[in-house]
Amino acid sequence: MAKVKLSKEMKARIRVPWSKALIVKVYGRLVGFHYLTFKINASWKPMAKMDCVTLGRDFILIRFSSINDYDKVLRGGPWIIGEYFLAIKPWEPYFKVFEAKLTSVVVWVRFSELPIEFYDAFILKEIGSVIGLVLRIDFYTTSKTKGGYARLRVQIDLDKPLKQFYMRLLALFGWED
Template sequence: MRAPWKHALIIKPFERKVGFSFLDCIDLGMDYFLVNFELIEDMDNTLKGGPWFIGQQFLAIRQWEPEFKASYADFSSVTVWIRLSELPIEFYEPAALLKIGKAIGPILHIDTNTVNGVRGRFARICV
């Protein structure tokens, strides 16, 4: 019964309503939508990638959970990418980024370009 949804994500646009026609997904009501993925890798990339927008509309994304009810749901936490502008390059080491990120919240991901030192204008971490 739950197996078809194990690779699904629940998304919610913030601030304005987004028409159902913009999203190829299941409308769960109260501005929550369900997107199902065939591959777990695609789901993980979507969950850890981003931030995600439709136009200028920010989308909060979370993993599907059994017995989800839109009327009771809330996003008590949101995954966001933090951009650390003009961070000195010596702080691009994973250990330093983890220490900085933990001061903000649990670290989910460090941007590959940041770890590889490809980008120097800013560092990105997902918390």
């Protein structure tokens, strides 16, 4: 097999067009490319041009013209098409669909009846970190204007069993059996 050696400058140049791109995969069902792109456009409502490229093995690359659209989608969500979850991650160099494995998802987690004294950003991040990486705390939660539940957006590692998170939360609050 022939090898091509690319300079750092050349690699940087060919990667620039993909710097505002996301890798997307639908979980739970095979969805057609045209249907998916139609639904994504309707859901995300991009302000600027958005290109969709099928990569194979049910992966799609979404390239944004606008950094605002890119950030809105990456930081928003979780995104659902129909009743199926979209796994989204930033594009990365050397992404190969045959070796790809999306190992995390972003979800909103609700903590019902959490005592109001726990509605502190630091404490909520500590609680959420038991489950995964806390990406965002709901505005109503941080402003303490709704006390029925706290809501956090958390990135969950799919390789870890959910029971492990549940047991760690019980231990955190001293609710062990």
